[in-house]
Amino acid sequence: MELRLRPLFEAATRPYLAAGKHAWLFARGKLRYDPVYFSLLRRGLLPQHGSLLDVGCGQGTLLSLLRAAKHQTAGWPHDWPSPPKLVLRGIDLSAKRVRTARRALGGDAQLDRGDVRDLDLQRCSVIVLLDVLFYLGEADQARVIEKAAMALEPGGLLLLREADAGAGWAFQVTKWSERLACALRGSVRQRLHYRSAAQWIAQLVTHGFSVETTPMSEGTPFANILFVARKVSPRPA
Numbered sequence: 736m737e738l739r740l741r742p743l744f745e746a747a748t749r750p751y752l753a754a755g756k757h758a759w760l761f762a763r764g765k766l767r768y769d770p771v772y773f774s775l776l777r778r779g780l781l782p783q784h785g786s787l788l789d790v791g792c793g794q795g796t797l798l799s800l801l802r803a804a805k806h807q808t809a810g811w812p813h814d815w816p817s818p819p820k821l822v823l824r825g826i827d828l829s830a831k832r833v834r835t836a837r838r839a840l841g842g843d844a845q846l847d848r849g850d851v852r853d854l855d856l857q858r859c860s861v862i863v864l865l866d867v868l869f870y871l872g873e874a875d876q877a878r879v880i881e882k883a884a885m886a887l888e889p890g891g892l893l894l895l896r897e898a899d900a901g902a903g904w905a906f907q908v909t910k911w912s913e914r915l916a917c918a919l920r921g922s923v924r925q926r927l928h929y930r931s932a933a934q935w936i937a938q939l940v941t942h943g944f945s946v947e948t949t950p951m952s953e954g955t956p957f958a959n960i961l962f963v964a965r966k967v968s969p970r971p972a
């Protein structure tokens with residue numbers, strides 16, 4: 736990790752000490768080795784203002800980074816866009832992860848336990864789905880994308896990260912790593928539903944998004960893609 740990112744890294748991970756050493760180490764591992772989190776800030780993908788909903792937020796790693804960025808007063812990388820000042824919300828299926836996120840984030844983010852398949856999503860500017868949809872069946876994946884399209888403001892942003900099932904060996908590595916992770920968590924029966932990048936794009940376009948893609952596995956052997964999907968504003972009548 737670049738030395739200049741250290742203060743932001745520490746500010747985003749230190750709060751997890753309140754939830755225990757495991758949560759702290761997990762947050763540090765995610766932020767250090769997974770390129771997606773810092774990349775959202777470095778590339779200026781997020782708007783400056785508005786609200787962000789992290790669906791399947793886990794223990795809230797992204798939300799904690801965004802909170803730390805919002806409050807960083809000195810040492811912000813001079814060649815990065817200004818940090819976003821978004822209202823932060825997260826939901827996750829796991830009560831344990833939501834508890835951990837609440838301990839770390841306190842009142843700085845609204846965190847709820849819920850199943851995205853059963854919820855109506857509230858209006859917001861950005862919806863984030865990082866490594867979540869492959870846990871859902873294909874019909875549920877489509878319904879969640881549809882719900883996201885309905886909840887987003889015109890011009891709003893859906894940031895979706897998924898493995899590309901068309902990516903050969905790199906995809907096999909991604910899939911089997913996830914299977915191993917599920918087994919280690921005791922969820923051997925968890926079914927995983929992957930699509931190729933082209934299929935994800937088609938799905939997003941069907942629901943009214945314009946889509947750009949960027950590889951999001953830098954420094955890892957995985958085949959992850961970030962889909963930057965913008966809700967196309969309806970044409971005036």
Ligand SMILES: C[S@@+](CC[C@H](N)C(=O)[O-])C[C@H]1O[C@@H](n2cnc3c(N)ncnc32)[C@H](O)[C@@H]1O
Nearest residue numbers: 791792793827828829849850851865866867870
């Ligand atoms: C691989 S983790 C990713 C966590 C987080 N997005 C991150 O970047 O660290 C997937 C998360 O999706 C959550 N999840 C799976 N199915 C869900 C559902 N139906 N509704 C809400 N959350 C779900 C899991 O509980 C888990 O925390």
